[in-house]
Amino acid sequence: MLYLVFTVDGDWDEYFYKNLSEEERAPKVDVLRTLVQREIEMAEKILGGRFIHFAHTSYRARDFFIKEPFLELWKKLARNGGDVGLHCHEDDPYKAYYYQDAFRMRSVITERAKAFRKAGLTVKSYRSGFLGFSNKIAEILEENNIYFDFSCEPGRYFTHEDYIISDWRGAPEYNYRMDYKDHRKEGKSNIWEIPIGASRGKYLYFEKASLKDLEKIALDLKQRSLENKRDIVVSVLSHTYEYASQDRIKDIEAKLTLLKKYGTFLGLKELQDILD
Numbered sequence: 495m496l497y498l499v500f501t502v503d504g505d506w507d508e509y510f511y512k513n514l515s516e517e518e519r520a521p522k523v524d525v526l527r528t529l530v531q532r533e534i535e536m537a538e539k540i541l542g543g544r545f546i547h548f549a550h551t552s553y554r555a556r557d558f559f560i561k562e563p564f565l566e567l568w569k570k571l572a573r574n575g576g577d578v579g580l581h582c583h584e585d586d587p588y589k590a591y592y593y594q595d596a597f598r599m600r601s602v603i604t605e606r607a608k609a610f611r612k613a614g615l616t617v618k619s620y621r622s623g624f625l626g627f628s629n630k631i632a633e634i635l636e637e638n639n640i641y642f643d644f645s646c647e648p649g650r651y652f653t654h655e656d657y658i659i660s661d662w663r664g665a666p667e668y669n670y671r672m673d674y675k676d677h678r679k680e681g682k683s684n685i686w687e688i689p690i691g692a693s694r695g696k697y698l699y700f701e702k703a704s705l706k707d708l709e710k711i712a713l714d715l716k717q718r719s720l721e722n723k724r725d726i727v728v729s730v731l732s733h734t735y736e737y738a739s740q741d742r743i744k745d746i747e748a749k750l751t752l753l754k755k756y757g758t759f760l761g762l763k764e765l766q767d768i769l770d
């Protein structure tokens with residue numbers, strides 16, 4: 495069987511615009527509240543509420559999403575069968591990246607996970623900004639009882655000058671238990687990696703893939719699941735800023751409706767049952 499997890503990275507457009515002033519780049523409560531409400535409504539309508547919103551935690555918005563009105567929204571999302579996870583952007587986009595800095599990653603992940611739990615929300619999943627990763631992160635996630643990582647885009651290699659931000663070359667194109675020493679390999683950690691669905695260099699990444707691309711990838715994954723007689727679980731990626739436009743929302747709905755023909759969308763609880 496092919497199983498899919500729909501994920502939305504909670505980024506807003508201006509975060510990535512390096513020429514704006516800090517004030518212009520800051521997230522705006524009213525705008526983001528509306529966008530997140532639209533995500534939740536759409537997921538309710540198309541997926542019976544099953545999706546993960548990854549809350550952005552960069553230094554431009556450390557605790558912005560761990561306050562009202564967002565806490566109320568995360569609780570609603572959880573009541574609907576969805577989840578809120580951490581989207582740790584330790585970077586200043588296109589200028590500096592800190593994904594190899596284990597000390598910094600540990601403190602950001604640990605503090606945010608604690609803050610969410612204090613607010614009554616369970617955090618079980620994680621995706622780094624820019625799909626960054628380093629070998630210490632599996633250990634840090636375990637320390638925080640986060641057992642699902644969604645940072646893998648198989649084959650991705652992304653650097654800034656000499657700094658490696660994201661290296662997923664050679665990673666499996668299906669769910670795997672991550673190795674402690676090499677995040678691209680299957681191993682003995684307690685972290686389940688759920689990679690972004692991939693086939694022939696194309697991904698279940700809504701902004702970058704047409705309906706036709708998505709259909710090819712889904713068909714291929716389904717075929718592989720049948721041939722190898724194994725369940726395959728992969729994720730599907732979109733971003734909060736896409737919910738600013740009704741046309742984009744319609745496009746996302748059409749894409750999800752198409753993918754539902756090939757795979758079954760899961761929430762984290764159902765995913766846990768399947769992996770067990």
Ligand SMILES: [Zn+2]
Nearest residue numbers: 503505623624
């Ligand atoms: Zn992001």
